[in-house]
Amino acid sequence: MHIQDGTLSTPVCLAAGAISIGAVGYCLRQMRDSLADRTVPLTGMMASLIFAGQMINFPIGLPVSGHLMGGVLAATILGPWAGCVAITLVLFVQWALFSDGGLISLGANVLHMGVIGAIGGYAVMSTVRKLLGGGYRGTVAGSVVAAWLSVLAASALFCAELRLSHSPTNFAFGSLFALTVTLHALIGIGEALITGFAVSAIFQQRPDLVYGSGVEPASRARVAEVGRFLGAGLVVALAVGAFLSPFASSMPDGLEAVAEKFSLPTSDDPVSGFFADYDRIPVSASNWESVSVSVAGIGGTLVVFALALLLGFVQPRRQTTLAEATRE
């Protein structure tokens, strides 16, 4: 998952590093006020936890397995500032001890997972939470949506950085963007699931651990709630639209060329009967880019919506009352 040295050009890495240093510096200053002397134990423990949590392998039915990135999870518990610092330290340790990710590209990795993952993710999470009126529902649904969007945003940013790093004559940007974002729309579902389940488990046991969990629902009215959920959906849809808009204009060239090259015999050929079905392949291949991205975008949005609904609204009654009872 991490960007290695050499993938991005040095100027791009330095620019990303400069942004990251600024952001992390700002986070440190914010933390000085809010966490004070709890900074070291709390952030350190969270960073170790994310680090250890990445050792849990989630089976995906294939020989490979996925693991958590944790930006949104950290921000949900610690808040955006300490969450970003925790992720930064995790990334540093991963470089320093596991050689995972690079030294020069450390800034880029922090930008992707710390700044976008934790700070951006928290912004999305708290927006959705507010729109849903806080509480269990809002927090879990918000973290699910934020986790998915953070993965998608990081992959989109990675493509943009790759485009800035290498001359555009070398490769077709549009199709790379399509491939990467499609893949990450799927990976993001995993991240969203893990984050959602984990946050839901924490919220049931210790709602006080969740950062800003004191947000009280503004209104109990059903209709208003549905309206809020639609509002949250609009935010998500707009964000997805922002990602997908670049492709509307980009021309599919790389794969189209292949499609032309391998375009199969026309109907005059004697074998056409045999290949009849394959005639459709060039057509679909030339549209592959836009189709796949749209499918990834729409499918991913739907799945994440369903997840947010499922996790947020199917609320285990008994445990919540228990938690409430202990709070009183």
Added chain:
Amino acid sequence: MSNFWDRYGRSVSPCHRLPPVLKIVLAVSIIVAGVAIPIEFWPAYGVLGCVVFAGHSIARVPMSYLIKRLLIFLPFILGMAVSLPLSQGFERGWDLMLTILFRGLLSFLVSLWLVNVMPFEQLLVTLRRLRMPVVFVAILAFMYRYVFVIWDELDKMRLAWKTRSFGRGGLLFRWMTLARMLGMLLIRSLGRAERIHGAMRARGWDGQVRWLDDR
């Protein structure tokens, strides 16, 4: 388990005896050189590769260890590198793929060398001397102290889960269990952090990091 990370960091060799700052400077300059040299001068990569290999053999890092780490690392960078020509229909992007592979491999091996000639506590002290923010170094030291504790706890939870479920159940169910496990781990470790914080307060911790060699 404590030698799991910087496994050969405490062995003895000329490389280990180098001044800590020099080790970091050496590693950084080789990484920067590897990234800065354009692919047209590919023989330079070979030279740098030989230097790194020599460094590893002087530091007595076993070949089997290097290969093991490479096997874990290669699939990731291969996946990222191959996605370039793949997205271009295997027509273009090969040169870019090779660049990414070479540079990534070089920087990986150099980082691995740095880890294995330098124990983590030495790295921390050096980072502090290089004017890294004090809070950062303190949190890193805290991480190094407690990540093994959390790992052990995670291992216990995983063992408990395995003995009860034999790894059965549907995919979604397993995900749910694992994510719950993560949530429980989080609750437990944050509880531990609160206790540690209390203990630190009891011993006079006021949020100010002090080191033994401070004036």
